Amino acid sequence: MTTVSEQRLAEIFVEVADTLVDEFDVIDFMQMLAHRTAALVGGATVGLLLADERGLLQFMAASDETTRLLELFQLQWQDGPCLDAFRTGEPVVNANLASADDRWPQFGPYASAGGFRSVHAFPLRLRNDVIGAMGIFGTRSATLDESDVRIVQALADVAAIGLLQERTIHRSEVLTEQLQGALNSRIVIEQAKGAVAQARGVSVDDAFQLLRAHARRTNLRLIDVARSVVTDMRSLHELRGG
Secondary structure: OOOOOHHHHHHHHHHHHOOOOOOOOHHHHHHHHHHHHHHHHOOEEEEEEEEOOOOOEEEEEEOOHHHHHHHHHHHHHOOOHHHHHHHHOOOEEEEEHHHOOOOOOOHHHHHHHOOOOEEEEEEEEEOOEEEEEEEEEEOOOOOOOHHHHHHHHHHHHHHHHHHHHHHHHOOOOOHHHHHHHHHHHHHHHHHHHHHHHHHHOOOHHHHHHHHHHHHHHHOOOHHHHHHHHHHOHHHHHHOOOO
């Protein structure tokens, strides 16, 4: 990761920081963050959790389906690195899953059985305000050096600032309400992913890419495309890659 050019790093940070757009879409923003971080780290997948109005973490985005399941497993068992990063406000870095059973008795064996070897988790925070966590899961025993850790934590912090900035700009909207709306939207998106995967005979990951590509091509919100698929299966024929 330390070989990433300064220009590329700058482009990623600008993209993550740029939340000052009309029709800001929390889910699409988090999905972009997951994919950019995964590409930045290399050889890893990324998942993102955000706290709801009760302060409980909920799944928001992942770079692939396997990672979504990893994040949901942590939430189900309340055990894992993302929970630790969220609770403490401090990153969890360079954890070897082969020797993590004592630390995470539920998550450690589950992640190892899924072929993962290393894990890192970073809080999404602004000073003492922690609003979520980002997990990075590697299929090899790769480590992040001190410089890498600072870069990834800075990226997570910028994302948190962007989300909190959205609340400041739209003072009539409380961030927790916005996030709750996004969580509700996520349920519809998951239903649409399943419908597209079954109808097209493709993987859930490919189904999500079809939905996202169609939303961007038609300038529609992802949730609107998903809701259309769930409520009217005839809209499936409009989905295509690109």
